[in-house]
Amino acid sequence: MSLPPLATLRAFEAAARHLSFKRAASELAVTPTAISHQVRLLEETLGVRLFDRKPRQVTLTAAGQELYPTLRDGFAGFAIAIDRVKARKQQRSLTVSVLASFAAKWLLPRLGGFQAAHPDIHLRLHTSAEVVDLNSGIADAAVRYGRGPFAGMVVQTLFADRFAPVCSPMLNIQQPNDLRGQTFLHLEWLRPDEATPTWARWCKRAGLDDVDLSSGLSFSDDTHAIQAAIAGQGVVLASSEMVRSEIAAKLLVQPFGPVMEGHHYHLIHTGRSANIKEVEAFGAWLADEIAKDGGV
Numbered sequence: 001m002s003l004p005p006l007a008t009l010r011a012f013e014a015a016a017r018h019l020s021f022k023r024a025a026s027e028l029a030v031t032p033t034a035i036s037h038q039v040r041l042l043e044e045t046l047g048v049r050l051f052d053r054k055p056r057q058v059t060l061t062a063a064g065q066e067l068y069p070t071l072r073d074g075f076a077g078f079a080i081a082i083d084r085v086k087a088r089k090q091q092r093s094l095t096v097s098v099l100a101s102f103a104a105k106w107l108l109p110r111l112g113g114f115q116a117a118h119p120d121i122h123l124r125l126h127t128s129a130e131v132v133d134l135n136s137g138i139a140d141a142a143v144r145y146g147r148g149p150f151a152g153m154v155v156q157t158l159f160a161d162r163f164a165p166v167c168s169p170m171l172n173i174q175q176p177n178d179l180r181g182q183t184f185l186h187l188e189w190l191r192p193d194e195a196t197p198t199w200a201r202w203c204k205r206a207g208l209d210d211v212d213l214s215s216g217l218s219f220s221d222d223t224h225a226i227q228a229a230i231a232g233q234g235v236v237l238a239s240s241e242m243v244r245s246e247i248a249a250k251l252l253v254q255p256f257g258p259v260m261e262g263h264h265y266h267l268i269h270t271g272r273s274a275n276i277k278e279v280e281a282f283g284a285w286l287a288d289e290i291a292k293d294g295g296v
Contacts, residue, residue: 004045011038012050013075016060016068019227057231065220072100073128080126080138094278097126097139101222102265105242107143114285121278129190134270141269141279145262147195154271156283159290161262162240163197166252168232173255176206183234184216185225197237197260205258226252 003009014024015035025032043050050064060068080095098107103125114123126132126139134142134153148155167173173182189196199213217234219225226243229236230251238252239262246252267286269279 004042008038008042008045009071010075011035012042012064013068013071015039015051015058016064017072019058019060019224021058059228060224069100069129069220073130076125076127080124083124092120092275092278093122093124094141094275094282095124095126095139096282097128097132097142099129099143099145100127101242102143102145103127104223105226105245109245110289113289114282117285118278118281121281123282134268134273140273140275141267141282143265143267145265146191147193147263148266150266150268152270153268156267156286158265158267158286159241159293160264163202163237163260163262164240164254164257165202165235166226166238166243166247166254167229167235169250169253170232171235173235173253176208176256178255179203179208179235180211184213185228185234185236186216186218187222187225187237188218188220195261195263197262199237202237202258202260205260 011024011028011030011034014027015021018024018027021032021035021039025035028035039050046063048063049061050067051058052061084095107125111123114121132138132142134140143158144150145161165173165179167182171182173179184199186199192198203209203211203213217225217228219228222236222238222242225236226238226246228234229238230246237260240254240259243252243254247254267283269276273279
């Protein structure tokens with residue numbers, strides 16, 4: 001294989017995940033200058049810019065957004081394979097494949113509760129938006145978003161997603177007409193369908209027929225779109241569950257509706273995993289967490 005040096009890929013993945021050279025440097029125990037050097041080396045190797053550098057922040061270019069998810073999933077795969085080798089002597093383990101945004105915005109803040117309730121289960125998360133073959137041994141179960149059907153699988157439906165405009169309170173948006181002239185933050189869905197919540201569909205439902213949606217910013221990772229909204233860079237049509245904590249902290253506001261119904265999140269497994277008891281324990285814990293939220 002003809003690949004760039006691993007150190008450059010590792011530095012880019014950390015910087016893209018944090019959208020910060022400083023935080024990437026802290027994670028990798030190097031200096032921000034070292035991260036910057038490695039990213040520059042990768043950009044020179046590939047012949048494209050991967051970041052737009054501004055005085056106090058960095059953002060991914062189109063090339064960076066294309067490269068990041070593959071590297072993110074690749075490093076996650078390395079970690080899972082290494083963990084499996086190291087953990088063979090452990091009696092109880094569980095690997096769950098999850099969407100990166102679900103992991104970051106919903107699951108990770110709650111995982112301390114699962115570890116407290118099940119200290120004997122070694123949980124590993126595999127983050128990927130792609131379909132995972134649960135018969136291959138990559139994961140024991142998966143949390144996925146969609147309508148199904150999931151043929152031959154045991155499915156535990158978790159909760160329905162809902163989408164509404166959210167933005168920084170700094171923008172002072174109070175009614176739908178205030179959206180005119182604002183920057184729209186668009187999400188690039190991997191497998192869009194007729195129920196995918198887009199700005200065009202939302203504007204039609206809200207009765208805004210003359211809003212220019214041709215410009216704005218597009219994101220392949222909705223966690224980055226949410227961060228852009230927090231920074232006041234525009235308005236995003238976001239999942240209410242994925243921005244729950246930001247709204248509670250008043251970093252974002254949902255100024256008005258209408259609210260669009262999305263698909264459901266599901267816990268999926270074969271029912272035949274060697275770790276079926278661990279899968280069932282994880283499913284029961286998810287159900288308890290959702291019940292604490294009022295059923296979502």
